[in-house]
Amino acid sequence: MGDKITSKKIAAEAGVNTVPGHMGLIEDAEEAVKIASSIGYPVMIKASAGGGGKGMRIAWNDQEAREGFQSSKNEAKSSFGDDRIFIEKFVTQPRHIEIQVLGDKHGSTLYLGERECSIQRRNQKVVEEAPSPFLDEATRHAMGEQAVALARAVGYYSAGTVEFIVDGDRNFYFLEMNTRLQVEHPVTELITGIDLVEQMIRVAAGEKLAFGQRDVTLNGWAIESRLYAEDPYRNFLPSIGRLTRYRPPAEGEHADGTIVRNDTGVCEGGEISMYYDPMVAKLCTWGPDRTAAIDAMGRALDDFEVEGIGHNLPFLSSVMQNERFRAGNLTTAFIAEEFPDGFHGVEPAAAAARKIAAVAALINDRLQRRATKISGTIGNHRRRIGAEWVVAFGGDTVDVTLAQEGDASRITFEDGETVAIKSDWLPGQTHATFFIDEVPMGVKVNKTGPALRLRWQGLDVIARVREPRVAELAKLMPVKLPQDTSKMLLCPMPGLITALAVSEGDTVEAGQALATVEAMKMENILRAEKKAVVKRVPVSVGASLAVDEIIMEFE
Incomplete structure (x- = not known):
């Protein structure tokens, strides 16, 4: 199941719905273009050994398929040591919904409801919730049964997750199976009351599950917000630095009956470097219904203090106040559609x-x-x-x-x-x-x-x-104008220059690739905003740059 190509073949044999695509290995970019054209754009280019959004690109035409293949291949090699790539049809208006499964070594396999993970950027989840506001009981049951069938087909035990893409008509298609505990497992724990880590340990020790499918009930609603070391004002690019202040909100049950939980691996004074995934913490809230859980998350985010790095707390807060999110009208394109020009903060009503x-x-x-x-009293006058x-x-x-x-x-x-x-x-x-x-x-x-x-x-x-x-x-004071950087390509994040596509004296066109910067296991291709002539390139491949350092200048 760790290989996405093999897992899709097994899923199809087990009677699980799968997305149309090419499951064979792809040798080069030109073959990728041919396959993508035959499937029909848009397509999703994926790393076979991938996960966490690494090695994934959406292509809408031949050029994007060609570039996406190479970027996905590079990221896959860097992140997983395996650069095999496959291509499948990209489902438009999709929702990302996954089923939590749990099995023992004695033939018992259950599903513990679903999680919706449709709020994503760069194919990485940002906000998760359980249950999904979209599924009805019939679809939940059908997805659960298929997830269990797949787990049984491969003899899987312990906790795992079967991920699906779901369209607007509630048709669902298998994406992958994660044979591990996932980042967003706390929201399932909060609505089921089942400690997944405890069950994993008991299963590993050879015990039978002490409950059956009929004993699994969903109670209330849970939300998880991922706190990332990234700058939402710079298109969510990674940020590094020292945590000069890290004060999470108070955990446990609050007076209004809601629950706050924070899972983290950092502490105040710790350093966030460019070499690891940018996730800092998972903030979770539970409420008796979805609105209560969202409101509790809004308050918890307001109480979360983080200083020293760029982070996405303001963006997460804005999502909790977003009318479309609160209505449950979600797709994986939520961020692109709600913030088409990027996140520029919240304007106060x-x-x-x-x-x-x-x-x-x-x-x-x-x-x-x-x-x-x-200051006290000065002479006979008090301030x-x-x-x-x-x-x-x-x-x-x-x-x-x-x-x-x-x-x-x-x-x-x-x-x-x-x-x-x-x-x-x-x-x-x-x-x-x-x-x-x-x-x-x-x-x-x-x-x-x-x-x-x-x-x-x-x-x-x-x-x-x-x-x-x-x-x-x-009101009469003059406004200081910012420096003109229109003729410079600045490094948008701390990172490593892995490729320079142009040289001094070259003429570049709008949209042309100029350089590639790698940070936190993600490749970022920087492109020209307009036609120009390259005047100077003061950096070389392999250079480690800070944010806003000059990569190249234009005439």
């Missing part, structure tokens, strides 16, 4: 902007009061704290008036709307819970010069709280 403004005003008030205690402030972040400005009301503060906005806000935040704290009209929000707080960096539900804003006259004058 009017209600969210007011909440952020209220938090900034309260923090500013605490800082002002602290300053009065430090006074104004009540009126202007909060600016992004292109928004919010006028607020702040007044104390017992242990809370009353924020009044320009149109007369008021909210009560309170928090135990103290200067120096990097995270706190703020209650706005008794509704909690976990906010990450960092002082950056005279401004505040506030992060909540995917928002990442630099807020400046000024007195009205200062805010008026600030």
Whole structure:
């Protein structure tokens, strides 16, 4: 089952639905083009020994099939020591749904429901959930029965997963079988109450499973978010560095009945290097229904502090707030469709902007009061704290008036709307819970010069709280323009130059491959954005570059 070509042949013999494709070995790129054309585009090019999205490319035409074959072959060799490649039909509008199986050495094999893993980037899973919001009981049963049939056909015992691609009509096709414990196994544990690791150990010791298929029930809903060391603002490219702060949310059962679990292998002070997979942690939540599980995940992400590396926490938070995700309307193209121009952060809606403004005003008030205690009285004058402030972040400005009301503060906005806000935040704290009209929000707080960096539900804003006259004058300040890098190819991530496709003096066309950078076992082909002449190439193959280092310059 570890060989995708062999496994598909066995699956077909076992009566499992399979995707149309060419299961034989492919010698070179030209043969790949011929096979892809005969199958019909689009096609998926895959490494036979692959997994985790490595060695996979989608091709929509001959050129992409040619390039994809070589990239998949290179990644497969680098990641698995096996560069065999096969090609199959790419199912459009697909959902990625997998069945958890469990068997013992005495002939008992069960399925423990399904997981949906359709939120992916670069064919790697980002968000998983159990059960799937798409399957009905009949499809779940049919997929479970086929997964069990395949496991029995190969004499498999222990925990394993049979992965399927499912189209919009609930037709399902076998992808591969993972004969191991998968990253997303916690969501199955949370909805079944079955400890898969315990069962694996018991099976390995020769014990029989103590329960049957009828004993397996699905309770509630579970979500898993994968925390990756990658920069979502740079098309999810890998990031490296030292974890200067790593504070996961509190685990266990919470007062509202939801559960938080975090599986990780890192700690504060640890280094994330370019030589390994970018996954840092698996954050899981459970709730009695899907909405409760998603809301619990949103709160847990807000409470997760990670500093020192680029990471995808803001992106994960934005997914939890996404209306399409919350409705369960998913495909593996979700990220490409919802963020067609890449992830550029979350723009605050009017209600969210007011909440952020209220938090900034309260923090500013605490800082002002602290300053009065430090500076004290000068002569006969004691430093006074104004009540009126202007909060600016992004292109928004919010006028607020702040007044104390017992242990809370009353924020009044320009149109007369008021909210009560309170928090135990103290200067120096990097995270706190703020209650706005008794509704909690976990906010990450960092002082950056005279401004505040506030992060909540995917928002990442630099807020400046000024007195009205200062805010008026600030509008007159000139804006510093960024450096012009339009004539440079910069390294988008820390990585290794594995190929340079052009030389100094060459004329390149838009879309032409210029260089290949490898990082965290993934190959990234950098292409020309427009027609140009290469002026200088200051690097060579084998060079290890930092992010934004110059790879080449153009005339």
